[in-house]
Amino acid sequence: MQAKKRLPPRSTVDLSDLKQAKALRRIRLSEGEVCRIVERTGASIAAIGKEVALQRANRLPPPADVPAAAVIAATETAPDQLSSGDVAAA
Numbered sequence: 442m443q444a445k446k447r448l449p450p451r452s453t454v455d456l457s458d459l460k461q462a463k464a465l466r467r468i469r470l471s472e473g474e475v476c477r478i479v480e481r482t483g484a485s486i487a488a489i490g491k492e493v494a495l496q497r498a499n500r501l502p503p504p505a506d507v508p509a510a511a512v513i514a515a516t517e518t519a520p521d522q523l524s525s526g527d528v529a530a531a
Contacts, residue, residue: 453484468493 456462456479465475470493482488 452486454486454489
């Protein structure tokens with residue numbers, strides 16, 4: 442009787458397996474970057490995904506320096522500028 446072929450765990454990545462390494466291309470990182478992430482976090486797919494998300498979040502540009510008061514003042518209308526129909530609705 443033939444023994445069943447043992448499947449690798451689905452929650453980990455084996456970079457020595459060419460098919461699994463190719464599947465990681467969807468995260469759009471170079472092979473070296475993926476290897477560094479695996480060395481740092483381990484072979485867990487969840488840990489790799491979290492690390493990739495963290496790296497992408499750190500690459501986001503900083504928010505524009507717009508004072509909050511200036512934004513609010515630019516969108517507000519003064520009560521004397523409202524028409525009589527708007528006052529009844531407000």
